[in-house]
């Protein structure tokens with residue numbers, strides 16, 4: 001499958017348009033009219049970084065959904081990928097139930113996610129089904145190739161989902177008001193927190209959802225997931241003048257403000 005680089009100029013154009021819309025829409029978003037779709041490379045990525053945001057929006061009356069592109073089934077040295085994949089899928093279903101999120105599973109294998117036209121078409125069709133107003137995914141730079149592939153797949157999929165000429169099982173969707181990039185320890189290069197959301201009242205729901213996963217509870221990876229992300233929420237909260245917050249990066253276009261005069 002060819003890479004999506006041929007469509008890059010158009011992708012930039014769409015992102016610029018989305019960014020302009022997101023600035024306009026910021027004041028218009030109201031509880032209950034948002035649909036937040038979190039897209040993660042591996043089951044667990046979306047919940048650990050964005051679960052508190054999803055819990056918050058669910059509590060505000062919005063619809064929330066998660067797309068796991070892979071199960072992240074290669075991460076347990078004590079289990080076969082097939083057996084651990086089954087476990088991860090069960091854990092993902094429990095986490096989604098705790099968050100009140102619809103959940104979708106991509107067909108790819110851990111470590112084999114690639115920025116292909118096939119992947120972009122698949123994700124575009126999920127976007128058309130879910131009809132998100134807001135999409136959260138991985139930042140562009142990561143230690144993990146699957147995470148970088150996820151960024152590029154989502155970038156291309158957002159464009160495809162909006163195009164009349166792209167035929168899939170669902171009609172085109174042009175309602176995405178903003179794309180946000182999650183604060184993931186593996187995706188830290190060049191990541192500068194830009195948007196902070198107060199999740200003080202949602203941390204318990206986040207913890208309940210995230211700990212559906214054994215790797216987050218501890219014992220599989222040496223990385224202290226729960227402690228790291230709880231401390232991160234406190235750190236971002238402190239910077240935002242809140243108890244707990246989650247922070248997101250946005251595309252450089254989304255930082256552009258065009259005013260008639262200085263505010």
Ligand SMILES: [Zn+2]
Pocket residue numbers: 041042045072144147
């Ligand atoms: Zn991951």
